[in-house]
Amino acid sequence: MSTELDTNSSYAMEIRNLTKKFGNFTAVDNISFNVRKGEIFGFLGANGAGKTTAMKILCGLSRPTAGEGTVAGFDINNEQEKIKRHIGYMSQKFALYPDLTVRENIRLFGGIYGLADPEIKAKTNNMLQTLEMENVRDKLAGELPLGWKQKLSFSIALIHGPEIIFLDEPTGGVDPETRRRFWEMIYEASEKGITVFVTTHYMDEAEYCDRVSIMVDGRIEALDSPAALKTKYKATNMDAVFRTIARKAQREE
């Protein structure tokens, strides 16, 4: 595998020897991986394995101690502002502003990403139509049912047309039906060519990913398609795979 970084490659993300230390503690220990464009990439690991730290670097929120890489074609060491413009982000809290209306939430994030007013207007109408939420456009976002909030915040995270969307445990605490419908949205986005980078605790969700990586103690212990991993570890499902690998963990949570 070449260590050259090629911005015109078919990869949405190329990470080489990424390390992040906090004092003596190595949160992320020399990880390397590629994510293909349009791929749904599952980023798994127990709590404290270094997932969040790695993800923060990939989102341009923090700088690596060592290593290099590109996200959406921009360098993770010195093009963080550009990275931020080309990625979308959604966390487990489906963070919308509960005291703003649906429309105001859409407007706000359109504004934050620097979209022009007519563009925001068009996108708002479009989004409300697709989500079938036109009749609640002036309702406070806090009053919406959880599933709707989730759909809305996913759509808002895509408002500026990012190449990659980061989903940080997007389905935490949601019922199976809502989760299933959420994954339908993820597939739709992926079909449009958007790369999906998702962390999750639910191993059944890991099965939906094209490829998954499993982090243990700051290192990537396994990286392959769910089918290949199951064969390799002689397991019937991803849950068994995960438990076999995570058992190697030395670190306390």
Added chain:
Amino acid sequence: MKEFFAFIKKEFLHIFRDKRTILIVMIMPIVQIILFGFAISTEVNNVRVAIVGDTTDPEVRKVIDRIDNNKYLTVTEILSNTNEISPKFQRNEADVAVCFSRNFDSELHSGGKASIRIIGDGSDPNTAQMITSYVSGAIQDEQDDITIDYAGEQKTSMSPVVQLMYNPAMKSSYNFVPGVMGLILMLICSMMTAISIVKEKETGTMELLLVSPVKPLWIIISKAMPYLVLSIANFVSILLLSHYVMEVPVNGSLFLLSGVALLFIIASLAIGLLISVIASNQRTALLISGMGLTMPTMIFSGIIFPCESMPEILQWVSHIIPAKWFIIMVKKIMIQGDGFVYIIKELSILAGMAAALLAISIKSFKTRLQ
């Protein structure tokens, strides 16, 4: 820039949607001014005076009349001996007692020496001090007249005439208006800013803002902006109220006063930001700003207790309270009418504090992000 305005608009929407907050923020200054102005007045009115002594004695009569004619003092009781004073105080039927020695008139005329004892209710020392000095003032007037009566002319004597410059009527509003101003500005800027930032941390929306291309510094500025506007509105309303209702003058330059207030607001906003970095939830933020800011500001800024009479250690502590310097400057500008040169010391201290706080808070906010 457009991103920035989208942010500021959002912050204002947050405030206007939260009716309770807007009510508290806009009403609190008015309520505080009125409360301090009328309820917690340190002026003394309608003092009830109990008299112990022989009321048939002509000279005693004259002194009693003199006391009774004073507009702050009213003679309510004539007691026969000093043992009755304590129960009167206990039942709150008198505020002060004046005791005349036996044979007051003849003692005064023969020996030239007669004694009057003023007994105050020391359980409330501030009020007692004020009342006893009113009473002795009234008696002093009578003493002067007696001297003229008997000597036929005014004897050369030294009698001090006390005059309080800048506040001849000893209005307590001159003291608390600057105090309340400091308190309110501090409260709104620090507490509200801290809470609004911590709230975003709690709900997870802060993460969304941070992964957006908007620079962290702009996020901070846009968070602080609405509270800057609110506190300017409060500053104006306090000034108007104190001028037209409490009749506190603005003797100095209004421009200078506003400048000083702006500096203090900036320092308070920086404190609020610092709290938001330390606190992980809204309750902690509220507690820190309540106990860590409001209490010390109340105690050390001289609103209630004069700083000069504190133990030296506490006086040193009071020096690190930004509100103290602000309040001193407001008093100097509003009441004394001092110009820029007279507040240079306080102004540079506050400016230094504001700069240091701002630098520390922005730095710690940024490190927190790493």
